[in-house]
Structures are given as structure tokens and as C-alpha cells.
Amino acid sequence: MSAPAPRPPRTAPLHPGAWWLWALALGTAATRTTNPLLLALLLTTSAYVVVTCRPDTPWARSYSAFLHLALAVLVIRLVFVVALGSPIPGTHVVVALPEVPLPDWAQGVRLGGKVTAEGVLFALYDGLRLATLLVCVGAANALASPSRLLKSLPGALYEAGVAVVVALTYAPHLIADVQRLRAARRLRGRPDRGLRGLLQVALPVLEGALERSVALAASMDARGYGRTADVPAPVRRTTAALTLGGLLGVCAGTYGLLTAAGGTYGLPVLLAGLTAALAGLRLGGRRSPRTRYRPDRWTPRSCLVAASGVAVAALLVLTASADPAALHPTVIPLTAPTLPLGPAAAILLGILPAFLAPARRKEP
Template identity: 50%
Template sequence: MSTPAHPPRSPAPGPPRAGGAPADRPRSGRRLPRTLHPVAWWIWGIGLATAVSRTTNPLLLALVLAVLGWVVTERRTDAPWARGFRYYLGMALVVIALRVVFRCVFATGITPGDHILFHLPHIPTPSWYAGIQLGGPVSLEATLSSAIDGLRLACLLCCIGAANTLANPKRALRVLPGALYELGVAVTVSLSVAPQLVESAQRVNRARRLRADPAKGLRALRSIIIPVLEDALERSLHLAAAMDSRGYGRAGNATRTSRRITGALMLLGMLGLCTGVYGLLGGTAPRALGLPALLAGSLLCCAGLALGGRRVRRTSYRPDPWRAPEWIVAVCGCAAATVLFLTVGYDANDLNPTLYPLHWPSLPLLPAAAVLLAGGAGIAAPPPARTPSAARRPAATGTDTPEAQL
């Protein structure tokens, strides 16, 4: 009688390899999923917003929207608040529509050679309201100009929405300097309003489907808006209470003199930063005023942060790492802003094409390449950490609390 063969034993996990990599790390070369540093996403989003503010070319603006949509689709997490980018797109469409409607209603006159689309009833205005007329002829050039202006504002909104979708503002609060802790708490709570509303709307719609509610359209709005607002307000209050119980926003043992000096330094620094940015971005302001004011404001803000940070002592559990992917994502956003700001290597008129005479705008190659380079953040960023289905079940039932998310 033959003895049964014993199954081979699995080898014991070996010691870590050189460089700290464990022996059981997959050898396929794929990067392990992790959450990117939230500040990197905000730098990327602000860089793209700066690039958008420098152009009215509809082709470049459409390319920015395509890059934003692709990066958000590839690198957003599976959290409920991370699905809110489509709501920002809806707000962007509303902004464009309102801009066109206001331009058609509040007409400013017709120039020779305009292509008239239709006429609105003209409403006479008093003499003190001169310069603006209600109604009248609406031209194709004026409609396109208002649509492009609305598209630029919509792109700015989507840039901030993409950063808010990809980066968790609660995680960004942990890396703020101590002097900005009170302001950081207020900003964190305000930035979490939109994700909380999205998550609340998803839970209410899921509950309505489970109850087989037949109401649709405007009739269902009354049964949705009140529970959504109540749930979002309740969760925001829970978040504020949880943050206060953990010591967020505490003033510490600072004296009145140090607080006044810190406030004065921060106020003067912010004024210097605003003056410097206006001098650099404004077309009428002298360039010599921009850079010195920007440097002086930065120095004053750094001094205020250093002085105010002494009164807050805190530690951080498992701080978010800043590695090569964070640098690449931040550089991609800053590169797009730099290329469209310097206007070197291409015709600056291509960034703001004219509609007189009416013609199809040209796509400048260097700014388009810079915008596509910003899309490289979707490749450079590591894949997001997916939550197992067992961990997502409390979020589906609405039992997760803001205290557990901190």
C-alpha cells in the first residue's frame, strides 16, 4: 500500500530585498495602488486653471476639458464623493447657457458686417441706463463670443472640480502649516459640502429605488431636496464636531501680540501676492511691479507662517508620502501654465483669436502639446487604492460616519 504523497509546502516569505521591497511584491512591473498626495492634485488643477485663464481659443479649451475628463476617469477613487465630476460638468453647461442668454438679452449694439440671427423685442431704457439695451438684434459673432467666454469660465470651474474630485480635502488638512489650521478647518468643511451633497443625493436616490417611488422629474424634486439637504447638513455637523473633538483649529498658547504680528504679516503678504499676480497676469499693469511684489508677499507670508506655526504643536499619523509621481503630476500642471503664460515659441494671437472677420480658429501646437503634457498626470499618478466590497457596504447603507473618515 503506497503512502499518499504530501502536498508541497509553500515557501516561507523571504526577507525584504535591497531597498526595502518585500519578497512577495508582484514581479509584473505594475505599480502598487496608493493614494496620491492631495497637494499634488491641487497644484495640477491650479496650473491648468492658470493656463485656461490665458486663452479664449475654443479648441484649447475643449482640449483642456478632454484632458480633465480623461485624468478624472483614470485616477479617481471609488469613494462616493469622487463621482461628482459629472455634476461639475453640468454646472459648466449651465454657466455657458446663462452667459449666452444674458448676452442675447442685454445687447450692446451691432457692428457693421455682423450676421444677424434673430431679433428680440426691444424694451426702452431710461437715460441713466444708457449703454445697455434690453432686446434687439442678436448677431452670430456676439453669441459665439459669449459662448467662448462661458466656456472659459466653465473650464475654470471644471479644473477646480477635478482637483476636488481627485484629492481628498480632509487629507490635505494634515499637511497645512500650523498658522493656517483655523483657516484650513473652515476651507475643509466648505470644500466637503459639494461631495457631501453628491453622496447624500446618491443615498436618497438609492432609497427611492428600493421603495419603488414612481415620482419623476419636478414632482420628485420635493421628495429629494429636503432629505438631501438634511442629510448633508447633519453629516457636516458631525464632521465639525469630530474635528473639534480632535483639537482641529485650537488657538494654542499664543499671546495677543504674537497673534497680531502674525495677522499683520499674513495680511501684508496676501496683499503683496495679489498685487504681484495682478502685475504678472494683467495686460495693462507694468511687469516691473509684478515680480517684486510677488517676492515680497511670499517672504511676508512665509514669515507669518513660521511665526504662527510655533503656537500649534501636532503630530501626524502615517503622513502622505511625496515621491516621484507627486513631482511629475505637479510639474505637468505647472508646465501648462508656464507655456501659456510666457507665450514664447508661438504666436500670442492664437491664444485669443478674434471673431472679426468670422473664421475657424487655429490650434497652436506648443500650447496644445503643453495641455496634452498635463494629461500625462493620468499616467504618472499611481492607480488609486480600491476599497473592497466589504468595506464599501457601510457607505452604501449610510452607516459610515465622518468621524471614521478623519
């Protein structure tokens, strides 16, 4: 009996929108909890998926920069609570700093004083939540190709999408330039650390950024960027009315869902607003005629990747409504956080892309 044929490798890249939906859903889940154990599990999940699935490209190396940014946010949050105090009252004093007297118009603000364990833990939980959100955005930036994401946008959002993509790719290219120049200076036996090395690296980096900006402007002009087609005036007015009405409907529906009094009309208004906004974008795409070469398609694996992140966010939102104490450990009285098994199992669903996405690869 012959052995079964090996399965073909997973080489087709996933849709970039699937990665952004997955990452933003994990970020949404992070905003629903301050439990450090759950936030650490979210960080571990996103990091494992990034290490397993990110392509071998310069912009994919920006994940470490987002990790450093998240660490800086956490440290700054702790420094503020130590220097300026915390609104959380506490009885367990960690250290008593000299307090600087302030004038009467600065009531409610203090410099120095007693630093309590309750205030430090509250700041740590809150800063860790923001740091996790930043790391999730960094995971999306490292996994999804910006150029492919731009190609997948509707025609009405193409020009705004170009600005967003250029902004998102600025940091990765800047980091890649700094790493390349520092490696070149080390090979030449020149210093690459300290103030002197920073000053000597900064000028070539800025020069390269200027050259890249000029080349980008020339390529956009050669491709007819900003060219619009002539559409009838009634179509333009209908597009503006649908887009503006849809955005107002989304705002009103979201407000209704967040308030107790608007629970009856919130969801219908939100759905109507989304429908009108999508119709406006569809009509607005007529002003930007363009074609897509080999457009990315939503394959079943892409849908599963996006669904895994949405499932994590939905389950944590439901848990936050049903059992908020499990997601928000108390600091008064001072207690150690516990790991709730239900939310932890829900977060582990976010690791599914590591088994569905193709292995590390090179992308243009």
C-alpha cells in the same frame, strides 16, 4: 533565461497638493485663451485624467456636478447675449428679435433686437473659458481627498482649512445623498422625478445634512478643535507683522508684474513678500500644536504631476505674450478658429498624471 519580474503596481496615493496644483495650473492655462479648440483640449485632458485616476469615493463623484454647472454657465452666457445684446458689433444677423423700448435712464441696455453671429461666438468663447475653469476645479475636487489635503496644511492655516474643506465637501455629500435616496425610492416603486419626487427627497437630504453637521461639530470638539498654545507676545507681534507685510508685498509685487512700469521691482518684491508670508505662517503654526499620523510626502511622482500642470500654464502664458493671436481667435471679421500646434502640444503635457498616478482605488 528567466523572464523579468513584473513591476510593482502604483498603489501609493499622490499628494493632494499635487492634484490641486495640477488642476489650478490647467485652470490658469484656460484663462489665457479663448480658442475653443484649445479649451476643448483642456476639457478632454482633465476629463481623461479624472476618469482614469479618481478614487472610488462619494466625493469623487462630484465631477459630473461640475460638468453640469459648467454647462449651465455656458447656456446662461448665451441666453444673456441673445436677450440683452452684445457689445461686439456684427454684420451677420442670425435672428432679429422684437426689441422692447426702455426709458431714457436705461441707455446702453436693450432687450431683444438683432442677434449677430459675431456676438454669439464671442459669448460662446468667453463662456467656454469660464466653464473650463470650473471643470478644472471640479477635477481637483474629484481627485484630491479633502481630509488628506487638510492634514497637509500648515498649522497656522488649519482652522481656515477646516472651513474650506467643509465647504468643498458639502456639494459631493449632498449629491451622494440625493443619489442614494433616489435609488431607494426607485426600489420601493415610488416616484423620484418631477416636483413631487424632489419635495419628498429634499427633506431627508436636509435632515441628513443637519445630522452630519452635528456629528462633525461633536468630533471637532472631542479632538480639541480651536485649542491654541500660549506663545510669547513678541512672537505674536512678529508673526502678525510678517504675515501682513508678506501679503502686502505679494500684492505689490503682483501689481508690479502686471504693469509695464513695475517690471523692475515686481519680481523682487513678490519674492520678498512670499518669504515673509511663509515665515509668518511658520511662526503662526506654534499656536496650533498638533501631530500628523502618516503625513503625505512629496514623492517624485507627485512632483511630476504638479510639474506637468505648471508646465502647461507656463507655456500658454509665454505663448499669450509672444503670439496672442494664436490663443484669441478673432470674431471680427468672422473666421473659423484654428488649432495652434505649439499650445496644443503643451496642453497634452497635462495628460501625464494618467500614466503616473495609481489606478482607481477606494479611499477612507
